[in-house]
Amino acid sequence: MSAETQQTIPANHVDTEDHDAPANPSSSSPSKHLRMRTNTAEIDNTITHPGSVKINVKGAFIVDQDAESPKSKFANGASYDTKDIRLPNHTAVVSHIAVDIGGSLAKLVYFSREPHSREPGGRLNFMNFETDRIDDCVEFMKELKIKQQKLNGSRPGALCVMATGGGAYKFYDKIREALGVDVLREDEMECLIIGLDFFITEIPREVFTYSEEEPMHFSEPTADIYPYLLVNIGSGVSMIKVSGPREFQRVGGTSLGGGTLWGLLSLLTGSRTFDEMLGMAERGDNSKVDMLVGDIYGTDYGKIGLKSTTIASSFGKVFKMKREAEREAEDSGGLANGDTESESQSQFQSASSPGIPNLPEPYSSKKEPPFSASDISRSLLYAISNNIGQIAYLQSEKHKLSTIYFGGSFIRGHRQTMNTLSYAIKFWSNGEKKAYFLRHEGYLGAVGAFLKRQPRNWGRRGSFEEEFGLGTEARSELRSVGRDE
Numbered sequence: 001m002s003a004e005t006q007q008t009i010p011a012n013h014v015d016t017e018d019h020d021a022p023a024n025p026s027s028s029s030p031s032k033h034l035r036m037r038t039n040t041a042e043i044d045n046t047i048t049h050p051g052s053v054k055i056n057v058k059g060a061f062i063v064d065q066d067a068e069s070p071k072s073k074f075a076n077g078a079s080y081d082t083k084d085i086r087l088p089n090h091t092a093v094v095s096h097i098a099v100d101i102g103g104s105l106a107k108l109v110y111f112s113r114e115p116h117s118r119e120p121g122g123r124l125n126f127m128n129f130e131t132d133r134i135d136d137c138v139e140f141m142k143e144l145k146i147k148q149q150k151l152n153g154s155r156p157g158a159l160c161v162m163a164t165g166g167g168a169y170k171f172y173d174k175i176r177e178a179l180g181v182d183v184l185r186e187d188e189m190e191c192l193i194i195g196l197d198f199f200i201t202e203i204p205r206e207v208f209t210y211s212e213e214e215p216m217h218f219s220e221p222t223a224d225i226y227p228y229l230l231v232n233i234g235s236g237v238s239m240i241k242v243s244g245p246r247e248f249q250r251v252g253g254t255s256l257g258g259g260t261l262w263g264l265l266s267l268l269t270g271s272r273t274f275d276e277m278l279g280m281a282e283r284g285d286n287s288k289v290d291m292l293v294g295d296i297y298g299t300d301y302g303k304i305g306l307k308s309t310t311i312a313s314s315f316g317k318v319f320k321m322k323r324e325a326e327r328e329a330e331d332s333g334g335l336a337n338g339d340t341e342s343e344s345q346s347q348f349q350s351a352s353s354p355g356i357p358n359l360p361e362p363y364s365s366k367k368e369p370p371f372s373a374s375d376i377s378r379s380l381l382y383a384i385s386n387n388i389g390q391i392a393y394l395q396s397e398k399h400k401l402s403t404i405y406f407g408g409s410f411i412r413g414h415r416q417t418m419n420t421l422s423y424a425i426k427f428w429s430n431g432e433k434k435a436y437f438l439r440h441e442g443y444l445g446a447v448g449a450f451l452k453r454q455p456r457n458w459g460r461r462g463s464f465e466e467e468f469g470l471g472t473e474a475r476s477e478l479r480s481v482g483r484d485e
Helices: 040-048 131-146 148-152 172-179 188-202 258-268 274-283 293-297 316-331 341-349 361-366 373-398 415-428 441-451 472-480
Strands: 079-087 096-101 105-112 122-130 160-164 183-185 207-209 228-233 237-242 248-254 311-313 403-407 434-438
Touching (some): 105 131, 122 441, 160 172, 274 373, 274 415, 293 311, 415 434
Parallel strands (some): 228 403
Antiparallel strands (some): 096 105, 207 434
């Protein structure tokens, strides 16, 4: 999933002084370019009117992890996504950061210069925090505020926070009081679309399809993208029909999303983090828990196109195994005639390994447990992903949409998740439709909020008109000072 080669794309905005991107994004010669400096008037104007900043995306590319990338994990529980986006031709000051605070995760995007590089430009950085640890996220934003002069050449007090998601309202006072800066709240759905449009049209090696036969096949950036369906999978799932830059409508969704997986697996397996749960699912075997077509027919059901490995019933084997274990326990004297059903249930649920329902004594003492926490994790991941995939297909059919993008922090680049969603779309559409994924799938809203601090027409070709590039609060701010965009 690394960008091995640079692909240059046209930019809708080019700074007054244009610079070619390095021929090799991973290693460029310091002597080739001198670092560009902004003049005092430009810095002052940027700090006074942050909305006037134009970010040059010419030659943008995704970089591998390198010496400039922070470590992936922090002591405060933050997770750093090392897939930075390098903007080699941007020279102006950026005086804002963006945060998308959902029910499970807070996603942060900020721009930084590379302090030890003589090359022009900088990079977009991506981090996430569990929402339960929002104080750690706020503390990190305070550190960014202090470092603004070093990172971007602006004054420490010049920072502005662009916030979206439900937490932009829930934690508005907390962020504003802790940082002492302006916090502009932006519409969540609008930010998702702006962020996705930016990635689709401007960033090479960002959008891809996935299958077992061809794990990653990248799509080239294109300006002709409408209409499409966005399936955003966070704590819950929203499905949005997008007809154009300003035309979008939430057409459906489901409450069974990432929060469901997180919640149930925390009860069933004792796992504490989402990444730990995905790691367990990677190792698991769902056939020990799920009832498959082969368990019923003994083979494929070719007449209706079902393989023997197709899931007929998620968790369908568990109840049967429980009953068999109870009968075996009774036959061996482990379950006396006087025992009640509740006592049997209690015995089934007593844990010999953390978080996993335990079978009665014959299994715990004489046999290996029939399934593990990893098997449970994989089964539930498949159940939720299959459900989302089928609903997404039905919505695409209902609204006559051939292109389906999947975004949100639920995916996390996880192979089983992407393969399940891809297979569902391919199966139900008879191969006529594809599922598209993004390398920054969890940051659509945060990037959209970041872009909304910009004037019209910088983020993607033709997607911003007049004041559309600015959010409601930003537009009010401009009008209050009589400034015409």
